[in-house]
Amino acid sequence: MxxxxxxxxxxxxxxxxxxxxxxxxxxxxxxxxxxxxxxxxxxxxxxxxxxxxxxxxxxxxxxxxxxxxxxxxxxxxxxxxxxxxxxxxxxxxxxxxxxxxxxxxxxxxxxxxxxxxxxxxxxxxxxxxxxxxxxxxxxxxxxxxxxxxxxxxxxTRELEGVDRFIPVHDSADVIMTCFLEYEPETVKVHDLVYTRAQDDGRWRLSASFYRKLRxxxxxxxxxxxxxxxxxxxxxxxxxxxxxxxxxxxxxxxxxxxxxxxx
CATH class of the missing domain: 3.40.50.150 (Vaccinia Virus protein VP39)
Structure with missing residues (x-):
C-alpha cells in the first residue's frame, strides 16, 4: 500500500x-x-x-x-x-x-x-x-x-455516487481528477492524472492512491x-x-x- x-x-x-x-x-x-x-x-x-x-x-x-x-x-x-x-x-x-x-x-x-x-x-x-x-x-x-x-x-460526511468524483485541475496538457472511497476511519483518495505527451500529443494516465483521516x-x-x-x-x-x-x-x-x- x-x-x-x-x-x-x-x-x-x-x-x-x-x-x-x-x-x-x-x-x-x-x-x-x-x-x-x-x-x-x-x-x-x-x-x-x-x-x-x-x-x-x-x-x-x-x-x-x-x-x-x-x-x-x-x-x-x-x-x-x-x-x-x-x-x-x-x-x-x-x-x-x-x-x-x-x-x-x-x-x-x-x-x-x-x-x-x-x-x-x-x-x-x-x-x-x-x-x-x-x-x-x-x-x-x-x-x-x-x-x-x-x-x-x-x-466525516460521505459523498455518494458520482459526487465522489472531484475535478481538480484541467489545462491544455494536464487533467486531474480524484475519486473518494470511504472507509470507517479513513477515506481512500485515488488521484488520476492525464498528461499530454509533447512528442506525439497522446494522453497518458498515471494513477495512485493514499488514505486521509476522517x-x-x-x-x-x-x-x-x-x-x-x-x-x-x-x-x-x-x-x-x-x-x-x-x-x-x-x-x-x-x-x-x-x-x-x-
Whole structure:
C-alpha cells in the first residue's frame, strides 16, 4: 500500500502547485486568511509551517514578518519553495512532521510563537494517535500564549455516487481528477492524472492512491484542549474547517469558540 510520501513522490508533487492555479494569487489568498485570523507576529516572530508543501503559507507568513521554519517530506516541493523564497526569512527542513516536532533539542529549534498546519495536511497523518502526538509536540514547541492554526477537510460526511468524483485541475496538457472511497476511519483518495505527451500529443494516465483521516471539527477541538490549547476560533466553510487555538498553562472547559458556517 502506498504511503502519503510515496504518493507525493511518484505522482502528486510534480503537479501540486498547478492544482491551485496562480502561485502568487494563492500566496495572497493565504496572507489574507492569516490577517483575517489575526495571525501577526506578537513576540519572537518564530513560526513553524508543518506540511508546508510548495510554500503558500510559508511565504505569506514571512511577508507578514515571521521567521519561518518550513517542514515537509517532499524534496521536490521544498525545492520549489527554496527557489521562490528569495530573501524572505524561511528555512526549509525536510523530515517527517512528527519526527521533527518531537525531536528534543534540535530543529525546529527555539520556541515559536505560531505553528500552522494548513492546506489539509492534518488528515495526511497516519492515525488519530499521530494527530494527538502532533498537538502535544506543538504545545511543547510553542511559547505560553503561542498560537496554533489549522485548516483541514471535514470528511466525516460521505459523498455518494458520482459526487465522489472531484475535478481538480484541467489545462491544455494536464487533467486531474480524484475519486473518494470511504472507509470507517479513513477515506481512500485515488488521484488520476492525464498528461499530454509533447512528442506525439497522446494522453497518458498515471494513477495512485493514499488514505486521509476522517476528522470531525469537534474531535479536533477536544484533542487540542486536551493537549493544552484553548480554542479561540472555529469556522466551517464549504467543508473546510479552520481552527485557531492558543497554548495555555492551564486550559479550562469554559472557552466559547467562534463558529461560522457557510
Amino acid at each position: 502506498p504511503t502519503v510520501a510515496d504518493h507525493y513522490d511518484t505522482l502528486l508533487a510534480e503537479f501540486y502547485s498547478r492544482m491551485f492555479g496562480d502561485y502568487g494569487a494563492k500566496v495572497a489568498e493565504q496572507r489574507a486568511l492569516l490577517e483575517r485570523l489575526g495571525l501577526r507576529p506578537e513576540g519572537s516572530s518564530g513560526a513553524l509551517d508543518l506540511g508546508c508543501g510548495s510554500g503558500f503559507q510559508s511565504i505569506a507568513l514571512a511577508e507578514l514578518g515571521f521567521k519561518v521554519t518550513a517542514v515537509d517530506l517532499s524534496e521536490r516541493l521544498l525545492g520549489e519553495l527554496a527557489a521562490r523564497r528569495g530573501q524572505l526569512a524561511i528555512e526549509v527542513v525536510r523530515g517527517d512532521l512528527l519526527d521533527v516536532i518531537e525531536r528534543p533539542g534540535e530543529r525546529p529549534g527555539p520556541l515559536a510563537e505560531l505553528a500552522v498546519c494548513m492546506g489539509d495536511t492534518l488528515p495526511h497523518l497516519g492515525s488519530k494517535a499521530d494527530v494527538e502526538r502532533l498537538f502535544a509536540g506543538c504545545a511543547r514547541r510553542l511559547t505560553p500564549g503561542g498560537r496554533f492554526a489549522l485548516t483541514f477537510r471535514d470528511l 476528522l470531525s471539527p469537534e474531535w479536533v477541538c477536544e484533542r487540542l484542549e486536551a493537549a493544552g490549547f484553548r480554542v479561540s476560533h472555529r469556522e466551517v466553510a464549504r467543508g473546510l474547517v479552520t481552527v485557531v487555538a492558543r497554548r495555555e498553562t492551564e486550559v479550562g472547559r469554559d472557552t466559547k469558540a467562534v463558529e461560522v458556517h457557510e
